[in-house]
Amino acid sequence: VSPLDEQGIFKFAFKTSNGINVQTAGSALETIGIFSxxxxxxxxxxxxxxxxxxxxxxxxxxxxxxxxxxxYILRALEYIRTHNEDGSPKAPTL
Incomplete structure (x- = not known):
């Protein structure tokens, strides 16, 4: 375990006797980690x-x-993107 540094970053890691391995690091705004x-x-x-x-x-x-x-879902979404509610094609956008 590493306490908060000057920038508020912490580090934490441990391994148990039954093979659990945990590693975490971050701050109050973002934390990343791995456990296995x-x-x-x-x-x-x-x-x-x-x-x-x-x-x-x-x-x-x-x-x-x-x-x-x-x-068929992809085709339907493409149709919705390229057509108006009345079924007419939308004008091309530049």
Whole structure:
């Protein structure tokens, strides 16, 4: 553990006897970190995160990802972008 420095930055890290590893650093406005462990199935798990004014964002290979957007949805969105509510094409913008 590192106490706040002159700029208000802290650092924190620890490792437990059962393999949990945590590292965090940041300030009151932004914090980044990594934690890792081995799942009960023996799979290594690593999670990285950042917490800032935009929220809490987490990344990890073990986290679910949304499926790709279907092509018919992409076509519908393109139609909405290029047409008026009455179905007429929008005038090109420069």
């Amino acid at each position: 462990y081995t799942s009960p199935e023996g799979v290594p798990i690593e999670t990285r995160y950042i917490a800032d004014e935009l929220g809490f964002h987490v990344v990890g290979k073990h986290l679910p990802r949304p499926p790709p957007t279907p092509s």
